[in-house]
Amino acid sequence: MPSDRRMFLSAGLGVTAALASELTTSAQAVDRPPLPGNVSLEPEVRAATAHDFGRLIHRQPRGVLRPASSADIVSLMRWAKGQGVKVAARGQGHSIYGRALVEDGIVVDMSAMNAIRDIQQDRVAVDAGATWRDLLDATLALALTPPVLTNYLGLSVGGTIAVGGIGATSSRHGMQTDNVIALDVVTGEGKEVSCSATENPDLFDGTRAGLGQCSIVTRATLRLVPAPERVRRFQLFYRDLPSLAADQRRVLTEGRFDQLQGAVLPDGSGGWRYQLDGAVYHATGSAPDDKAVLSGLSDERSAAVITDLTYREDALAFGKFETLLRSKGQWSNPQPWFLTFLRGSNAERLAAGILAGLKGDAVGPFGRITFYPLFTKAFRTPLVRLPAEDIVFVFNLIRIPASNDAATAERMLAENRMLYDRIREAGGIQYPVGAFAMSSDDWTAHFGSGWPQLREAKQRYDPGHLLAPGYNLF
Ligand SMILES: Cc1cc2nc3c(=O)[nH]c(=O)nc-3n(C[C@H](O)[C@H](O)[C@H](O)COP(=O)(O)OP(=O)(O)OC[C@H]3O[C@@H](n4cnc5c(N)ncnc54)[C@H](O)[C@@H]3O)c2cc1C
Missing domain, CATH: 3.30.465.10 (Uridine Diphospho-n-acetylenolpyruvylglucosamine Reductase; domain 3)
Structure with a gap:
């Protein structure tokens, strides 16, 4: 059984697992050199960094460093190197699948x-x-x-x-x-x-x-x-996936929008709605002509939603969604998200096939399937992996289950793995933040031609394999 999965199953044991780990830690502490003095051993501090946003994996750290400067991190890493103790940096802990967690190691809380x-x-x-x-x-x-x-x-x-x-x-x-x-x-x-x-x-x-x-x-x-002053956002709705994708490709190629995304959304009665989400930047008092922006598109125009916000208001709009999910208790449910890039040459066919096999509750009432095309020419980071085509499609299952039922989350994790295999077979690549177990061989395949470069950099800069163990790469 992969270790990720073992941890997921043991997470259900809650207090018992935490207590067992506590006892083990105390017993082991007898033979261990002392931790650097600024590492917190407080149970509540450790407990707060034993899970992440996904709430699928639980790993109890031995201690938590809250560095005030890089010198604190240098001291910790020198100690960790001497002891062979693993270290996980933690930003905001919004990983989905335990990537910022470490069992019996030290979390570096960067906040x-x-x-x-x-x-x-x-x-x-x-x-x-x-x-x-x-x-x-x-x-x-x-x-x-x-x-x-x-x-x-x-x-x-x-x-x-x-x-x-x-x-x-x-x-x-x-x-x-x-x-x-x-x-x-x-x-x-x-x-x-x-x-x-x-x-x-x-x-x-x-x-x-x-x-x-x-x-x-x-x-x-x-x-x-x-920064642009204002953002005029156009949310357009389509009767099916092919008409959504056709218009997405058209507006992408024409450069009609400054921002372009899109999604397949639950329609509330077991079916889907298809949404293009485009935005045009403009200065105060010079809003674009809506008719010109939307000319020739095949959306159901009476359903279109057009909003005009300041750039800041628009950038923070997700915060309203967070507030809604928190009010319904769904922000803290398990979040088995699944994120990939599909080849532009088969994206519509592949996505349609996957959609046809998904159950109505696949993403929960507030979830969505993100689906939109991207030009790849601006992506130059060597370790960012994308299918080698001029256009790829983002295809993400933002699964927000309505309950915190462990069986539902487990079913979704298993489905994620099957979907990953299917998408990989069709030339797609995952965006490496999703929820499913990846073996070291999977990562080697994921990084492809970038793998030797990452392996060599790891060997040179982290030869003890101490950093970010939650990714299970090495
Ligand atoms: C609600 C939500 C919305 C999201 N939206 C987007 C989106 O629009 N676009 C997108 O690309 N992603 C998105 N993500 C995914 C997100 O970008 C990743 O999960 C990201 O890694 C989380 O950032 P974090 O600060 O919470 O990192 P953490 O979860 O704390 O850490 C993630 C990984 O980064 C490592 N890490 C953290 N800090 C450092 C550091 N200082 N140095 C080295 N390594 C470090 C950790 O060890 C861990 O391996 C979203 C996730 C959520 C939950």
């Missing part, structure tokens, strides 16, 4: 290292524990923005640099990792190193989208662009 340091016209230096929300607020004060924002801004800068960071502007600007100018990191060897495309490029390329395997990012210098 207090969140200073936003130096904002210039084209760049900002920010500590890796800052959230994108805080960063955006700081840059908007100077009418600037990172070019790519995730849909949800409550994620940390370090947490999305570890995976990529995709958003509605990615066709134009790639991932957030494509907009990193330089990084300051602490390696698995406990060394502070700066890296960029020209300084230690192997570390730079092994850290961006490297799933936390080579280093802990302490500070990032990120690209900024002028």
